[in-house]
Amino acid sequence: MTAIAHPPQKSSSPRAQSASAQSTAQPTVAEYIVGQLLSKSMTTMFGVHGANVEDLYDAAVRVEGMTAVVAKHEFAAGAMADGTARITGRPGVVMTTSGGGAMNVVPAIAEAYDSRSPVLALIGTAPSPLVGRGAFQDMLSPPDTIDVAGLFSAITGSCSVVTHPDEIPAALATAFATLGRGLPAAVLIPKDVQSASVTDGHQLGPVAASTGSGVIPLAHLRAVADDLRAVAGSGGRITIWVGDEASVAGAGEQIAALADALGAAVVAAPGGRDILRAGNGFAGVTGVMGHPSAHRAIAGSDTCLVIGCRMTMTDRAGLDDALARVRVIHLGAEPPRMPGRVEHIGCGDLRGCLDELIRRVDGTDGVTPRASTELVALQVPASAFDLDMRSVIEEIGHWLPPDTAVFADAGNAGAAAIHHLPFRHGRFVVALGMGGMGHAMAAGIGNAIRSSADGDMSRTVVIAGDGSFFMHGMEIHTAVEHDAPVTVVVLNNDAHGMCITREHLFFPDTPSVNRFRPTDIAAGLDAMFDGLTVAHPTDRSSLRAAAQDLLSRPGPNCLVVDVDPDEVPPFAPFLPKGMS
Numbered sequence: 001m002t003a004i005a006h007p008p009q010k011s012s013s014p015r016a017q018s019a020s021a022q023s024t025a026q027p028t029v030a031e032y033i034v035g036q037l038l039s040k041s042m043t044t045m046f047g048v049h050g051a052n053v054e055d056l057y058d059a060a061v062r063v064e065g066m067t068a069v070v071a072k073h074e075f076a077a078g079a080m081a082d083g084t085a086r087i088t089g090r091p092g093v094v095m096t097t098s099g100g101g102a103m104n105v106v107p108a109i110a111e112a113y114d115s116r117s118p119v120l121a122l123i124g125t126a127p128s129p130l131v132g133r134g135a136f137q138d139m140l141s142p143p144d145t146i147d148v149a150g151l152f153s154a155i156t157g158s159c160s161v162v163t164h165p166d167e168i169p170a171a172l173a174t175a176f177a178t179l180g181r182g183l184p185a186a187v188l189i190p191k192d193v194q195s196a197s198v199t200d201g202h203q204l205g206p207v208a209a210s211t212g213s214g215v216i217p218l219a220h221l222r223a224v225a226d227d228l229r230a231v232a233g234s235g236g237r238i239t240i241w242v243g244d245e246a247s248v249a250g251a252g253e254q255i256a257a258l259a260d261a262l263g264a265a266v267v268a269a270p271g272g273r274d275i276l277r278a279g280n281g282f283a284g285v286t287g288v289m290g291h292p293s294a295h296r297a298i299a300g301s302d303t304c305l306v307i308g309c310r311m312t313m314t315d316r317a318g319l320d321d322a323l324a325r326v327r328v329i330h331l332g333a334e335p336p337r338m339p340g341r342v343e344h345i346g347c348g349d350l351r352g353c354l355d356e357l358i359r360r361v362d363g364t365d366g367v368t369p370r371a372s373t374e375l376v377a378l379q380v381p382a383s384a385f386d387l388d389m390r391s392v393i394e395e396i397g398h399w400l401p402p403d404t405a406v407f408a409d410a411g412n413a414g415a416a417a418i419h420h421l422p423f424r425h426g427r428f429v430v431a432l433g434m435g436g437m438g439h440a441m442a443a444g445i446g447n448a449i450r451s452s453a454d455g456d457m458s459r460t461v462v463i464a465g466d467g468s469f470f471m472h473g474m475e476i477h478t479a480v481e482h483d484a485p486v487t488v489v490v491l492n493n494d495a496h497g498m499c500i501t502r503e504h505l506f507f508p509d510t511p512s513v514n515r516f517r518p519t520d521i522a523a524g525l526d527a528m529f530d531g532l533t534v535a536h537p538t539d540r541s542s543l544r545a546a547a548q549d550l551l552s553r554p555g556p557n558c559l560v561v562d563v564d565p566d567e568v569p570p571f572a573p574f575l576p577k578g579m580s
Contacts, residue, residue: 029165030059030194032204033122036172038065039207041090042120044450045069046077048104050097052137053124055194057095067453069478074101076475077429078108079439080446081119086429087405087447089248091118091179097184098125098188099137102148106304107436107578109184110155114433115244115271116310116334118179121186123154128163128190140188149188157183165196165204172207182245182333214349221353224329224345225360228262228303233366236302238264241286241310245332245425246348246464250274254354255307263304263360263367267294269315270418272308281370282423288317288572289418293376295319308350311336314432318572320408324579349481377419378570385564386539389416393463395540397422399547401459405429405451408528409464410437412497412569413489417463419570438471440464442487445479446485448556459485459551466492469521479556480529487550488558494518495565500576504566515565522560533557 030419033056037045044067045060048055060068071077074096081092096105102123113117125148126135132144139148140161153159157178160171168189175185189394198204231238241260242251252275255542259266259281267283268276271292284291286298300324306328309315316323316338323340330336331353332345347353383389391415400406405427408417414430423427431439444462451458464473469490479486496514501510522536533553543561550557568574 001243004109006402014213022468026197026199028055028059028194029168029196029198029204030055030470031063032198033168033172034059034063034066034146034525036064036207037093037169039174042093043067043562044453045093046080046251046446047095048074048077048097048101050101050124050128052097052099052191053101053122055191056122056124061365062550065447067407069446069449069482071478072474073472074104074441075108075438076472076478078105078112078119078121079333079442079472080449082112082117082431082439083107083407083429083443083447084450085112085117085119086443087427088450089250091120092317093120093122095122095124098123098148102139106151106155107434108439109152111434111436111439113155113157113432114183116182116432118182119183120175120179121156121184123148123152123186123188123189124194125188127192129192131190146508152186152188152254153182156186156504157181159186159188160177160189162190162193165193165198168193169204169207176207178423193284201415204333215346215351216346216349216352216356217345218356220345220359228305228357228360229364230266231303232262232361233364234364235368237300238262238303238305239263239297239301240266241298241304241306241309242266242272242275243269243307243315245308247272247274247308249308249350251308251351251354254351255412256356258354258361259370261361261364261367265297265301265370265373267297269309270430271438273418273423274426276423279371283317283373284375285418286319287315289415289570290572291359293373295322297373298326303329306330306332306336308332309336310334311338311342312432326531372378378567378575380570380575381490383564383567385567386445387537387543387561387563387569389413389563389569390420391540392491392543392563393417394422395543395547396461396463396551397424399551400424400426400461401551402426403458405444405447407440407447407460407462409462409468410435411438411467412493413465413468413491413565414440415498415569415571416491437465437468441472443469443482444477444488445475445486447480448479448484452482457485459487461504462486462488464488464490465497466494466521467496468492476525476529476532476556476558480532483555485554486556488556490521490558490560491563492519492521492560492566493563493565497565497567498569500565501568501571504516505574522558525558525560534560539560
């Protein structure tokens with residue numbers, strides 16, 4: 001048998017000490033899996049406990065360096081893993097049982113797939129001897145049962161079905177290679193395989209190393225650099241457009257250096273907004289929730305250099321005509337999602353590609369320095385409430401601690417955050433792959449738990465509406481259990497606000513189905529969770545005091561603000577042309 005370096009065991013509690021002694025004597029396949037995850041810097045496993053995944057949970061609790069998290073719902077667990085991946089750039093991990101657990105996590109993995117976020121889904125399945133014999137939660141006997149392998153194959157870059165312990169290293173190697181390409185991966189592991197002892201002759205050596213995909217196409221980049229130098233040196237106008245991939249890569253300083261060298265304006269898709277900083281040629285966010293100043297920057301360009309942005313309709317709405325008139329060069333791991341003439345250069349190592357461009361264009365003669373750009377916001381009708389969404393978002397933004405990670409959810413709250421949150425140092429995440437409510441609620445809480453477990457007490461802030469809260473807001477319970485450094489902001493309009501606006505515009509003669517009876521979310525949370533600080537400001541003065549207080553406290557807390565259900569969000573398709 002191949003020798004195995006067993007992971008260190010936890011011993012902080014009597015249960016852990018007992019488990020440690022047992023684990024040292026008979027390490028399991030589940031422990032081997034956890035050890036391999038740790039070797040790839042995956043330090044937190046999210047999920048919901050159950051029979052077919054309990055061995056993995058047991059191993060995650062035993063093995064030193066791993067944090068096991070029990071969420072309230074499997075979708076939330078998957079979103080938590082996704083949130084950690086987007087912030088850290090390292091793969092996130094979710095584990096569920098087959099059956100309802102596997103079905104519940106599907107939307108979260110689908111979001112990760114569409115957004116190219118590396119999430120590893122470990123699905124515990126029924127014991128091998130019972131597959132095809134009516135086992136509880138059997139999903140490996142199609143067409144009699146649901147085809148779980150086919151299901152996960154459709155929403156991941158790879159899906160491996162393990163039938164024997166010896167197959168685990170190869171399955172993990174496949175998964176790790178997939179994660180390295182920025183895609184989610186799934187491994188389906190029967191319960192008896194998880195619980196098998198690695199001392200029973202199984203060949204469980206180290207997982208084969210992935211070759212990676214860090215390709216830097218030097219010839220193409222040098223040609224592009226020469227073209228950019230020519231445009232910039234002759235007084236031409238260049239706009240750099242950044243997206244999610246640039247954000248996850250942490251390429252902000254390189255983007256700024258490249259823009260300085262070329263005298264370029266910089267705009268961002270919603271997922272890349274944390275690259276932007278106020279002033280100095282940064283013109284705002286593009287797309288349906290974007291700034292007119294960003295659209296004008298692209299429309300006034302001779303060349304648009306797109307970096308790590310897939311150019312989806314959400315990213316580029318209103319820009320197709322302008323983009324058809326300028327030269328568009330796209331750098332990224334995958335081609336853009338835009339029809340037409342775009343020069344795509346595949347970059348597996350985005351930061352390396354940017355370094356090469358900077359080296360080639362630095363010192364270009366005749367470049368006009370970047371001019372300060374006025375950020376122009378969409379004009380929306382006035383709210384009937386004293387506290388409108390813009391006021392709330394700007395006040396929160398004013399008090400954000402340095403290096404805060406902000407997660408914005410779908411709907412009016414997310415649109416307001418994308419449009420109005422001040423551009424400062426920190427991270428910003430919005431999941432627009434599936435665009436479903438509740439993702440940010442879980443993803444932000446998961447990131448806060450992960451950062452705390454890693455010894456980083458930087459605050460995470462979630463900005464969501466009451467619709468998102470009613471879907472997955474009870475993950476606040478998970479935050480309380482882990483004393484996570486997170487502030488959950490709920491903009492409560494007792495409605496599905498964006499849907500109300502759509503009803504007004506497109507179905508004016510139909511009674512609304514999106515208005516609900518008033519709910520006092522703040523009072524409910526205050527009653528439910530002893531020790532959770534909840535603020536419910538009603539005017540600008542109390543909002544300012546609450547934001548300053550909550551964002552400076554340790555641990556979890558919540559800010560609930562009542563807003564107008566009829567307030568129109570900064571969403572260009574809802575606004576007359578004169579306002580957008």
